[in-house]
Amino acid sequence: MEKELLYPVANVNRRNESLDGLWQFKFDPKSIGEQADWPKGLSDTLDMPVPSSFNDYFTDKDSREYVGDFWYARHFFVPTEWQDKLVGLRFDAATHRAKIYVNGQLIRSHEGGFLPFTAEINRAVHFGADNLVVVKLNNELHRDRLPAGDTATLRNGHKMAKPFFDFYNYAGLNRSVHLLAVPKTRVIDYSVTYALDGEDATVHYTVTANHNADTTVRLEDANGVVVAKSNGSTGDLLVANAHLWQVGQAYLYKLVIELHQDGATIDTYSAEIGIRTVAIVGHEILINGQSVYLRGFGRHEDSNFAGRGFDLKVETRDLALMKWIGANSYRSSHYPYDEQAYQMADKAGILIIDEVPAVGFKMAAASFLGGLDQNFFDGDWIDSLYDHHLDQVQDLIKRDKNHPSVLAWSLFNEPDTSSEKCVPYFTKLFKATADLDPQKRPRTFTLNEDDTYETSHALQFPDIYLLNRYPGWYHKWGYEISDGEAGLRDELDQWAASDIDKPIVFSEYGGDTQAGLHKLPSVMWSEEYQTELLEMFNRVFDSYDFIRGEQPWNLADFQTVEGNMRVDGNKKGLFTRDRQPKAAAFYLKKRWHDLPLDYKAKGAKS
Numbered sequence: 147m148e149k150e151l152l153y154p155v156a157n158v159n160r161r162n163e164s165l166d167g168l169w170q171f172k173f174d175p176k177s178i179g180e181q182a183d184w185p186k187g188l189s190d191t192l193d194m195p196v197p198s199s200f201n202d203y204f205t206d207k208d209s210r211e212y213v214g215d216f217w218y219a220r221h222f223f224v225p226t227e228w229q230d231k232l233v234g235l236r237f238d239a240a241t242h243r244a245k246i247y248v249n250g251q252l253i254r255s256h257e258g259g260f261l262p263f264t265a266e267i268n269r270a271v272h273f274g275a276d277n278l279v280v281v282k283l284n285n286e287l288h289r290d291r292l293p294a295g296d297t298a299t300l301r302n303g304h305k306m307a308k309p310f311f312d313f314y315n316y317a318g319l320n321r322s323v324h325l326l327a328v329p330k331t332r333v334i335d336y337s338v339t340y341a342l343d344g345e346d347a348t349v350h351y352t353v354t355a356n357h358n359a360d361t362t363v364r365l366e367d368a369n370g371v372v373v374a375k376s377n378g379s380t381g382d383l384l385v386a387n388a389h390l391w392q393v394g395q396a397y398l399y400k401l402v403i404e405l406h407q408d409g410a411t412i413d414t415y416s417a418e419i420g421i422r423t424v425a426i427v428g429h430e431i432l433i434n435g436q437s438v439y440l441r442g443f444g445r446h447e448d449s450n451f452a453g454r455g456f457d458l459k460v461e462t463r464d465l466a467l468m469k470w471i472g473a474n475s476y477r478s479s480h481y482p483y484d485e486q487a488y489q490m491a492d493k494a495g496i497l498i499i500d501e502v503p504a505v506g507f508k509m510a511a512a513s514f515l516g517g518l519d520q521n522f523f524d525g526d527w528i529d530s531l532y533d534h535h536l537d538q539v540q541d542l543i544k545r546d547k548n549h550p551s552v553l554a555w556s557l558f559n560e561p562d563t564s565s566e567k568c569v570p571y572f573t574k575l576f577k578a579t580a581d582l583d584p585q586k587r588p589r590t591f592t593l594n595e596d597d598t599y600e601t602s603h604a605l606q607f608p609d610i611y612l613l614n615r616y617p618g619w620y621h622k623w624g625y626e627i628s629d630g631e632a633g634l635r636d637e638l639d640q641w642a643a644s645d646i647d648k649p650i651v652f653s654e655y656g657g658d659t660q661a662g663l664h665k666l667p668s669v670m671w672s673e674e675y676q677t678e679l680l681e682m683f684n685r686v687f688d689s690y691d692f693i694r695g696e697q698p699w700n701l702a703d704f705q706t707v708e709g710n711m712r713v714d715g716n717k718k719g720l721f722t723r724d725r726q727p728k729a730a731a732f733y734l735k736k737r738w739h740d741l742p743l744d745y746k747a748k749g750a751k752s
């Protein structure tokens with residue numbers, strides 16, 4: 147079960163019970179928990195909601211900023227009827243590293259705070275009785291882990307997070323916990339690829355089971371009518387008059403996989419899929435062969451109280467805001483989001499650039515936030531970091547490969563590519579991940595301001611260029627914005643003069659804006675300045691044919707470390723942290739609703 151990442155379902159063969167709710171919680175600043183028998187039960191605990199980050203419930207600063215080991219526990223009941231099944235605990239995310247104990251026994255460990263894992267617990271569990279799960283978590287940051295950072299120790303002995311990235315290091319059981327029971331012979335993975343032929347489509351599927359069994363697969367349309375069937379662990383489902391998944395007009399089929407032995411159905415797994423193709427041809431991003439101009443956002447899983455805890459209510463509001471403003475895409479900056487976000491995007495026809503938490507791979511990011519000066523890819527942490535990085539790309543693609551919403555894989559955010567020292571790492575990672583996605587979707591990463599056509603040593607790697615650019619904010623700001631625009635055009639003129647024949651998407655740009663601050667004429671931080679800044683970028687985007695997408699930073703204001711560049715967080719949101727529009731949101735709404743989906747396509751109306 148350890149390497150199985152299928153999203154939990156409940157059906158005639160499978161059980162899936164939620165363990166969300168109030169858990170016991172306790173800090174362990176001296177890391178004594180294991181010697182003190184905490185795996186057998188916690189005493190003197192607080193109540194902590196799951197899913198949630200622990201940080202923002204506390205009213206004292208030492209607790210909110212706590213870095214180190216901390217523990218969660220709760221009781222759960224396992225029915226006797228599950229004795230012939232494999233029983234597991236599935237953590238949708240535990241940030242950043244976890245050890246899982248059941249009834250005092252260590253079951254498994256996991257590194258990485260944004261991807262799911264399952265602990266198989268049969269050897270420890272009491273059937274027909276009460277059980278105890280105790281989780282030891284740790285939220286320290288290190289240079290050889292994702293996301294990258296340091297953990298400092300203050301003179302008073304308290305540890306402190308020093309992220310090399312610009313979002314608050316929220317931690318805890320940030321996503322749901324499930325109690326699962328699955329058949330001993332079962333489906334452990336599946337994948338689909340698509341070929342379109344006129345009005346028809348072929349869905350090529352592969353089902354992986356852990357033991358031999360007869361496999362049947364059927365495809366049901368949105369009304370539950372079976373439109374194609376096949377036998378065997380790999381095969382083709384031929385769909386006449388296929389209803390394609392389109393951007394903004396999603397259509398989902400249900401893929402139903404069954405395993406049979408001796409005439410009995412021993413496992414069933416079903417999931418929604420969308421028939422569509424993805425291709426990059428020259429400057430075009432093609433979905434089903436049709437050019438799509440991206441508009442949308444970089445986002446964060448971030449909200450009041452729950453921190454980075456996934457909240458369906460916030461995700462629902464965010465999707466409503468994206469629909470209102472005319473967005474068709476987002477980047478899961480800077481980590482994989484909760485799986486429910488992808489299911490919701492599948493239904494809404496939203497495209498996702500799906501990112502691993504490879505953020506902070508740049509020492510300038512550390513000095514921007516704290517002060518260091520060395521090339522990141524020259525550090526002695528690189529080999530160990532690479533192993534963690536590859537592991538997370540593998541899990542990301544395994545987890546998300548069947549979502550029609552996933553457009554591309556983003557393997558880094560703003561790594562330092564301004565020196566050739568990055569090249570061996572990039573070469574190895576791009577090679578090792580080339581065949582992971584059966585749909586062969588584009589792989590990419592964002593290029594920071596310092597990494598231009600002239601300076602980057604990694605331009606050979608991405609299939610789409612993602613540019614994060616901040617003229618008008620981090621340089622050439624305020625009254626100098628016209629020089630910022632001229633400089634941006636100079637850079638784009640170099641791209642235009644090059645022989646590079648790939649799309650460019652602006653994956654970050656914008657400026658911090660205090661909601662409610664109005665100034666005539668504008669000044670930085672005012673709502674008027676944010677609109678003027680976006681207008682400047684849009685003039686530039688409209689002048690270059692190869693720019694095929696715009697994703698301003700950020701959908702909403704979000705929390706960061708405190709510092710002299712931040713007033714209670716990053717305020718570059720088009721919406722406030724409580725998801726209300728700033729003035730620039732109305733401006734973008736007009737632009738994005740007016741732009742055709744295939745803006746700039748060859749032969750398209752503009």
Ligand code: CKX
Binds near residue numbers: 313614620716718
């Ligand atoms: N890009 C100069 C990464 C994001 C940050 C954004 C910002 C930076 C800018 C790089 O995670 O939030 O500073 O607003």
